[in-house]
Amino acid sequence: MPAPSSDKALPAEKKAAQSRISAAADELVALSRSIHAEPELAFREHRSAEKVAVFLERSGFAVERGACDLPTALSATYGDGDLVVALCAEYDALPEIGHACGHNVIAASSVGAALALASVADELGLTVKLLGTPAEEDGGGKQIMLDRGAFDDVTVAMMAHPAPIDLTAPGGLSTKASGQIEIVYTGREAHASVAPHTGINALDAVTVAQVALGLLRQHMIPGGQLHGIVQEGGIRPNIVPARTKLAYYLRADTLADMHRLEERVRDCFAAGALASGATMEIRRTSPDYAEMRNEPWLADAFGANLTALGREAMPVPGEFRGGSTDMGNVSHALPGIHPVIGIDPAGFSMPHTPEFATAAATPTADKAVVDAATALAWTAIDLALDDTRRAGMLAVRRAGRSAAE
The missing domain is CATH 3.40.630.10 (Zn peptidases)
Structure with a gap:
């Protein structure tokens, strides 16, 4: 030096x-x-x-x-x-x-x-x-x-x-290494009072997924981080939300650790889809860092x-x-x-x-x-x-x- x-x-x-x-x-x-x-x-x-x-x-x-x-x-x-x-x-x-x-x-x-x-x-x-x-x-x-x-x-x-x-x-x-993902849940609209049973609530999928992510935090890889926002959460309270969208960043000390963390994170989002009946799409929004x-x-x-x-x-x-x-x-x-x-x-x-x-x-x-x-x-x-x-x-x-x- x-x-x-x-x-x-x-x-x-x-x-x-x-x-x-x-x-x-x-x-x-x-x-x-x-x-x-x-x-x-x-x-x-x-x-x-x-x-x-x-x-x-x-x-x-x-x-x-x-x-x-x-x-x-x-x-x-x-x-x-x-x-x-x-x-x-x-x-x-x-x-x-x-x-x-x-x-x-x-x-x-x-x-x-x-x-x-x-x-x-x-x-x-x-x-x-x-x-x-x-x-x-x-x-x-x-x-x-x-x-x-x-x-x-x-x-x-x-x-x-x-x-x-x-x-x-x-x-x-x-x-840290990082990855950026966008998650879209698709359900079905319904009148929230007259016929809620005919709808599929995409916002329920978000709720279940975020609860699962919260529980995952205790067991994440050391150095792992999650942070995200709900970009779309519905139109009006009296319409069962048919579409929701989230943006999440995943971070870890290495790219390999970040990819291992992502496997668990994807399972949490899949749990939201399974519990609510909504369909789910996850896509990368940027190259991994x-x-x-x-x-x-x-x-x-x-x-x-x-x-x-x-x-x-x-x-x-x-x-x-x-x-x-x-x-x-x-x-x-x-x-x-x-x-x-x-x-x-x-x-x-x-x-x-x-x-x-x-x-x-x-x-x-x-x-x-x-x-x-x-x-x-x-x-x-x-x-x-x-x-x-x-x-x-x-x-x-x-x-x-x-x-x-």
């Missing part, structure tokens, strides 16, 4: 990268604030993707809009070195509460890191690749882009996610670089051992990191809340954009300058590609 360095001890490449970010700091903050001001949902991030594309084109990158046949994905490249470093830029928001996961900070910091690395790409033998990855919150954009080849030439992939405080040990946020595997050396390097910037990382508290990301899928295919950077140390607002959305457009979030961009760029430079690690990462990717073929 590279040791924290004073400014005087910084390699010339790190100084150049930091200078490039400093010169563009106002523009990077403006990009973050602009994305924050116009939140867009999964696969509909047209304005956000265009803002990123225009910024990178102006900076000399070759930009492909609509990458991987996804209208709001993009791929921007600079340089032609053998070490291909991908920075992942997320920019989708959440319904009603906007950028309550801080993806505006992610996008701007990844753009900043790409800009910095482009300034030293020739000296370090780099190809810098900024991937605009849509639909992290709902839809698994990175998995789709993996399947369609966007990461095939990438050696390592990186991004930094905002959180209330800096967390770099062990390597950042520990995320694998647990994040932070590459240890890269994660430690990022932590050291945050320290060199004067930030103080905290141990990962228990309440942060959750959440899921499609960056986990990327980390199962190639070396990658998903560390976190603090944007609200005083308020300690949690992601996916209106308070965190507010925190994502504050001076501390603006500073996080610049610091995360610098730490990401420095981490890639550390790798490029370490001949042994560089050769090792390249070998890992060659082996991975051969196995895939």
Whole structure:
């Protein structure tokens, strides 16, 4: 792991990268604030993707809009070195509460890191690749882009996610594997007073299933989680509900554990159908998200670089051992990191809340954009300058590609 360095001890490449970010700091903050001001949902991030594309084109990158046949994905490249470093830029928001996961900070910091690395790409033998990855919150954009080849030439992939405080040990946020399912029960309408016996109550199926799920919680795999909502529950109290719809997330520490949990969960939903007489349909609403595997050396390097910037990382508290990301899928295919950077140390607002959305457009979030961009760029430079690690990462990717073929 590279040791924290004073400014005087910084390699010339790190100084150049930091200078490039400093010169563009106002523009990077403006990009973050602009994305924050116009939140867009999964696969509909047209304005956000265009803002990123225009910024990178102006900076000399070759930009492909609509990458991987996804209208709001993009791929921007600079340089032609053998070490291909991908920075992942997320920019989708959440319904009603906007950028309550801080993806505006992610996008701007990844753009900043790409800009910095482009300034030293020739000296370090780099190809810098900024991937605009849509639909992290709902839809698994990175998995789709993996399947369609966007990461095939990438050696390592990186991004930094905002959180209330800096967390770099062990390597950042520990995320869970997850699966998203939609359950639809279909029954038969009837007058709830005159002839209820002629109906099949799809809402009864929901009640039975949720009771079964509640009982299952005591016996779930350690680390397992369930959370869901009823999206449709009937029309009027005097009409026996003929259709109900639920959305559920299943999480576990590993993808294999999540699939084992799903078997039990499906039985609970089937019990609702059996008890009520309704029919049931279950379908996936997103690709599965694998647990994040932070590459240890890269994660430690990022932590050291945050320290060199004067930030103080905290141990990962228990309440942060959750959440899921499609960056986990990327980390199962190639070396990658998903560390976190603090944007609200005083308020300690949690992601996916209106308070965190507010925190994502504050001076501390603006500073996080610049610091995360610098730490990401420095981490890639550390790798490029370490001949042994560089050769090792390249070998890992060659082996991975051969196995895939």
